[in-house]
Amino acid sequence: MIGAIIGDIVGSRYEGSLFQRDPIELKNPICHFTDDTVLTMAVAESLLRSGKPEDSYRSWWHKYPDRGYGGWFSQWARFPDAPASASNSNGGAMRVSPIAMLGTSQDQVIQTCHDYTRPTHNTEEAMRGAEAIAVLTWFAKNDPDKSMLRTVATTDYYRLEQTVADYMEDQKFELRCDDTVPKAIVAVLEANSFEEAMTNAVKIGGDVDTIACMAGGMAEGLWGVPPSLGNWAWELIPQEMKSILEELYRKGGHDLVFNGIEHKASAGKPSLLKQILSVFVS
Numbered sequence: 001m002i003g004a005i006i007g008d009i010v011g012s013r014y015e016g017s018l019f020q021r022d023p024i025e026l027k028n029p030i031c032h033f034t035d036d037t038v039l040t041m042a043v044a045e046s047l048l049r050s051g052k053p054e055d056s057y058r059s060w061w062h063k064y065p066d067r068g069y070g071g072w073f074s075q076w077a078r079f080p081d082a083p084a085s086a087s088n089s090n091g092g093a094m095r096v097s098p099i100a101m102l103g104t105s106q107d108q109v110i111q112t113c114h115d116y117t118r119p120t121h122n123t124e125e126a127m128r129g130a131e132a133i134a135v136l137t138w139f140a141k142n143d144p145d146k147s148m149l150r151t152v153a154t155t156d157y158y159r160l161e162q163t164v165a166d167y168m169e170d171q172k173f174e175l176r177c178d179d180t181v182p183k184a185i186v187a188v189l190e191a192n193s194f195e196e197a198m199t200n201a202v203k204i205g206g207d208v209d210t211i212a213c214m215a216g217g218m219a220e221g222l223w224g225v226p227p228s229l230g231n232w233a234w235e236l237i238p239q240e241m242k243s244i245l246e247e248l249y250r251k252g253g254h255d256l257v258f259n260g261i262e263h264k265a266s267a268g269k270p271s272l273l274k275q276i277l278s279v280f281v282s
């Protein structure tokens with residue numbers, strides 16, 4: 001989940017940009033969290049409290065109303081009784097990483113993902129996109145193997161016939177799941193590190209914060225979060241989001257550790273073992 005948030009923050013300054021080339025700067029003072037992070041938090045909190053997804057989406061939208069939501073989503077969020085929205089956009093897919101973090105089986109991840117996507121993205125395309133990201137993020141966490149991810153993705157979801165280079169040649173700003181979800185998957189499959197997945201997302205262009213957010217959750221499962229990016233993003237989110245991250249990781253049985261610093265609600269010193277390990281991974 002923190003990987004998805006890093007992706008959102010990295011991509012925030014590139015949202016809508018096209019034709020970015022090396023060197024790609026991942027950290028910049030103007031970077032900030034956007035709607036992708038807010039609604040990922042909404043999913044996480046709802047899962048932790050067993051609340052209704054739509055109540056959590058609306059509550060978090062009210063708390064952070066100016067974070068770059070789609071106009072239709074804001075309209076939906078504004079009215080408590082608004083019916084399920086028939087959107088094909090990637091707004092459902094960008095927020096599913098907590099579902100993968102707490103997932104107990106592929107079937108359970110799929111069912112939960114449908115429950116959390118339907119209120120705002122009730123179309124076959126959007127449900128497929130959200131399910132693909134949730135399932136692949138869950139696989140990346142439990143079986144960090146890119147060839148397995150490609151097999152699952154191409155068997156169950158998308159053909160993945162284009163490469164990062166192809167996408168760089170034909171850039172456009174697009175929100176649809178059938179366009180942007182495969183881009184996020186390819187950004188990860190062609191990478192060999194978390195940073196490279198982020199760089200690929202920026203080069204692909206368009207809805208970069210969401211592409212990098214979707215890629216970031218999968219990349220975290222495959223390679224973990226680099227301490228420099230993890231600590232940087234940690235300082236850019238409010239305390240209430242940190243508390244939810246800590247609680248979700250604890251519930252999922254995952255470590256939330258950057259550079260030897262263990263982030264826990266009852267934060268103490270990192271264990272000696274973690275301090276020693278941090279020397280080797282930093």
Ligand SMILES: [Mg+2]
Pocket residue numbers: 034035036067068209210
């Ligand atoms: Mg955004």
